[in-house]
Amino acid sequence: MTVSDLRTPAVLIDKARTLRNIDRMQAGADARGIRLRPHSKTHKSPEVARWQLERGAAGICCAKLGEAEVFADAGIADIRIPYPLHPANADRVGALAARTRLSFIVDHPRVARDWSEALSRAGVTVDVLVKVDVGFHRCGIDPDPATALPFIRAVAALPGLRLRGLLSHAGQSYHATSEDHLREMATGEAATLRALAEAARADGIAIDELSAGATPTARYSLQQDGLTEYRPGNYVYFDRTQVGLGAASLDDCALTVLARVVSKPAADRLVFDSGSKTLSNDSARGFTSAAGYGAVVGAGAEVMPTMNVLPALVLERLSEEHATVRVTDGATTLEPGDLVRILPNHACVVSNLVDQAWLLDGNHVTPLPIAARGRIA
Amino acid sequence: MTVSDLRTPAVLIDKARTLRNIDRMQAGADARGIRLRPHSKTHKSPEVARWQLERGAAGICCAKLGEAEVFADAGIADIRIPYPLHPANADRVGALAARTRLSFIVDHPRVARDWSEALSRAGVTVDVLVKVDVGFHRCGIDPDPATALPFIRAVAALPGLRLRGLLSHAGQSYHATSEDHLREMATGEAATLRALAEAARADGIAIDELSAGATPTARYSLQQDGLTEYRPGNYVYFDRTQVGLGAASLDDCALTVLARVVSKPAADRLVFDSGSKTLSNDSARGFTSAAGYGAVVGAGAEVMPTMNVLPALVLERLSEEHATVRVTDGATTLEPGDLVRILPNHACVVSNLVDQAWLLDGNHVTPLPIAARGRIA
Numbered sequence: 150m151t152v153s154d155l156r157t158p159a160v161l162i163d164k165a166r167t168l169r170n171i172d173r174m175q176a177g178a179d180a181r182g183i184r185l186r187p188h189s190k191t192h193k194s195p196e197v198a199r200w201q202l203e204r205g206a207a208g209i210c211c212a213k214l215g216e217a218e219v220f221a222d223a224g225i226a227d228i229r230i231p232y233p234l235h236p237a238n239a240d241r242v243g244a245l246a247a248r249t250r251l252s253f254i255v256d257h258p259r260v261a262r263d264w265s266e267a268l269s270r271a272g273v274t275v276d277v278l279v280k281v282d283v284g285f286h287r288c289g290i291d292p293d294p295a296t297a298l299p300f301i302r303a304v305a306a307l308p309g310l311r312l313r314g315l316l317s318h319a320g321q322s323y324h325a326t327s328e329d330h331l332r333e334m335a336t337g338e339a340a341t342l343r344a345l346a347e348a349a350r351a352d353g354i355a356i357d358e359l360s361a362g363a364t365p366t367a368r369y370s371l372q373q374d375g376l377t378e379y380r381p382g383n384y385v386y387f388d389r390t391q392v393g394l395g396a397a398s399l400d401d402c403a404l405t406v407l408a409r410v411v412s413k414p415a416a417d418r419l420v421f422d423s424g425s426k427t428l429s430n431d432s433a434r435g436f437t438s439a440a441g442y443g444a445v446v447g448a449g450a451e452v453m454p455t456m457n458v459l460p461a462l463v464l465e466r467l468s469e470e471h472a473t474v475r476v477t478d479g480a481t482t483l484e485p486g487d488l489v490r491i492l493p494n495h496a497c498v499v500s501n502l503v504d505q506a507w508l509l510d511g512n513h514v515t516p517l518p519i520a521a522r523g524r525i526a
Numbered sequence: 527m528t529v530s531d532l533r534t535p536a537v538l539i540d541k542a543r544t545l546r547n548i549d550r551m552q553a554g555a556d557a558r559g560i561r562l563r564p565h566s567k568t569h570k571s572p573e574v575a576r577w578q579l580e581r582g583a584a585g586i587c588c589a590k591l592g593e594a595e596v597f598a599d600a601g602i603a604d605i606r607i608p609y610p611l612h613p614a615n616a617d618r619v620g621a622l623a624a625r626t627r628l629s630f631i632v633d634h635p636r637v638a639r640d641w642s643e644a645l646s647r648a649g650v651t652v653d654v655l656v657k658v659d660v661g662f663h664r665c666g667i668d669p670d671p672a673t674a675l676p677f678i679r680a681v682a683a684l685p686g687l688r689l690r691g692l693l694s695h696a697g698q699s700y701h702a703t704s705e706d707h708l709r710e711m712a713t714g715e716a717a718t719l720r721a722l723a724e725a726a727r728a729d730g731i732a733i734d735e736l737s738a739g740a741t742p743t744a745r746y747s748l749q750q751d752g753l754t755e756y757r758p759g760n761y762v763y764f765d766r767t768q769v770g771l772g773a774a775s776l777d778d779c780a781l782t783v784l785a786r787v788v789s790k791p792a793a794d795r796l797v798f799d800s801g802s803k804t805l806s807n808d809s810a811r812g813f814t815s816a817a818g819y820g821a822v823v824g825a826g827a828e829v830m831p832t833m834n835v836l837p838a839l840v841l842e843r844l845s846e847e848h849a850t851v852r853v854t855d856g857a858t859t860l861e862p863g864d865l866v867r868i869l870p871n872h873a874c875v876v877s878n879l880v881d882q883a884w885l886l887d888g889n890h891v892t893p894l895p896i897a898a899r900g901r902i903a
Binding site: 159 | 533534535536567589590592609610611612613614615633634636637640659663664665666667668697786788789790791795797799800802803804806807808843845846847848850861862863874875878879880881900902903
């Protein structure tokens with residue numbers, strides 16, 4: 150099959166670009182002796198995870214137990230869940246830990262104690278890392294040693310849990326306003342982890358791992374001292390936001406959406422068949438504001454194979470099944486039936502909207518099942 | 527199974543409320559002799575569609591061919607696709623028309639001609655309606671008879687197409703700023719359709735159907751003269767936006783998300799396990815601005831069965847798997863492990879994120895497959 154045989158809309162994954170992205174990030178981590186553990190949330194595909202592992206990754210990350218179960222079923226042997234799992238799911242954690250090397254995070258005293266009780270009762274010991282808040286203010290303990298050390302010490306002493314180290318995610322990097330700002334975030338994150346690890350070690354607690362990870366900061370984080378692991382996810386495909394944050398060029402972006410013009414109600418308005426059910430309502434982030442719900446990067450006779458942004462076509466409004474596109478220069482030769490290619494603002498959420506993407510190899514396409522899609526629990 | 531047995535997050539559908547919503551809208555349409563043809567996009571479930579048909583609906587709507595194929599497989603006999611399908615899919619339309627009563631919309635001269643050629647070649651005739659833009663400015667022809675009539679006349683004359691009438695969607699009603707504004711939109715929509723139909727009839731063109739449909743305007747649209755069909759979708763479950771638009775009360779809302787507190791990093795911050803992969807990033811609409819990505823309507827010991835908004839818990843930020851919740855009064859007794867129930871801003875997109883919801887009957891739950899989920903093409 151080729152691209153022109155596809156029903157639209159369809160999610161395309163450029164295989165050569167994906168492999169190049171994997172190789173580059175791996176080389177960056179290898180050069181610094183940092184283990185790469187990609188987050189699978191972006192692709193949710195055991196096939197792509199195997200490419201990452203074959204090229205040197207130490208394991209993968211999953212966001213939820215349901216995702217981890219899919220990857221374990223596919224034979225992935227080392228899965229870290231950087232998510233504050235709750236012991237209500239102790240049965241599933243026990244079952245997963247019996248068939249894969251599993252680890253997760255803790256950030257709350259009572260939850261850690263409840264995990265310890267549940268796992269001890271089951272006769273299981275599972276690796277955990279303490280989640281540290283490095284400025285995103287989502288999960289994680291405050292890194293002030295005065296309050297952090299008692300928690301870390303308590304976790305280290307709990308049966309059923311084997312403390313491996315500290316883990317952070319600089320999610321605030323998605324809101325960085327400049328290159329300098331990004332660099333400061335990466336530097337600050339590593340310094341925070343190192344300081345807390347040193348305090349813990351001085352207190353006699355073994356801290357073997359310092360794990361950080363976010364695609365926007367990767368180019369700076371991999372230059373920091375002390376990190377043992379990095380966990381980027383989005384880098385495998387990149388997207389419009391990563392281009393806006395300087396983490397990728399347009400030619401690195403591997404995930405695009407093939408869509409079709411289905412209406413042209415006015416000379417300055419087109420309607421594409423790709424709405425929020427395909428592109429999501431996520432807006433673009435980056436140093437400069439990027440209008441609309443994705444960038445048109447190919448259209449009509451030039452829909453493939455290269456990518457060039459067509460700035461006059463703005464995806465101004467998404468309904469569930471329509472993109473209403475304003476033609477800002479007032480004139481387009483596109484007509485209903487013409488194909489367009491869209492670079493989404495956020496690749497991870499696009500993967501989560503379809504059961505199957507299409508792997509693009511030249512102009513040929515083959516199905517790429519997104520086996521862990523929708524595993525929210 | 528009961529609610530407390532569920533893995534979180536989980537999408538709950540209250541069966542009694544759903545049936546009551548179906549009955550009320552049906553009664554409103556019946557009282558005016560208007561055929562009700564619910565849009566299935568909100569539930570994407572053949573089971574719920576059958577409830578609507580058993581209670582008097584004349585047929586259903588689907589947004590995409592892939593959805594229509596699922597409902598046809600389930601035996602639904604009359605399916606309207608109020609979407610500007612493109613003849614690239616003529617093979618699928620022909621196959622569907624052979625096994626169900628199928629209709630769709632046209633709004634572009636070349637597309638209508640191409641449909642006529644493709645369907646004539648296949649020896650098929652399919653019902654179509656002309657889509658009229660009544661102010662949403664997405665799809666549809668301008669209702670000015672000077673430009674609209676030539677198009678309607680051309681469609682009426684095309685072999686392979688059987689012109690049934692005119693169709694509109696007042697999607698602008700989601701941006702209404704007051705009750706009066708909503709009423710004006712409903713009145714204006716019906717007046718526009720009637721005027722164009724009269725002009726077409728005066729021109730000798732048979733216009734048997736005038737079809738409108740949107741949940742926010744339903745209470746006014748069903749009072750208008752001349753409409754033969756109404757196509758609301760969201761009314762089956764309603765959501766926070768419909769409450770904000772005065773279309774529903776909290777006690778009408780049938781779809782909620784059961785989630786769990788998984789972290790409490792500070793006294794004024796909770797983290798729920800329901801992110802944008804469960805709730806979507808859609809914001810709330812309505813006459814008054816409603817903060818956050820959903821309303822907490824139950825928590826802890828009072829998570830079920832009644833719904834009361836807890837205004838001090840604001841779902842301020844969604845990551846894919848986390849809701850970061852600000853506790854605006856600075857104090858909550860909720861702790862990790864506690865269950866919460868969330869009324870989403872937009873029910874339709876939540877249905878589209880999970881393969882299966884849970885039908886809630888009292889405190890008992892049974893699986894409700896969302897068979898047409900993700901059928902974007």
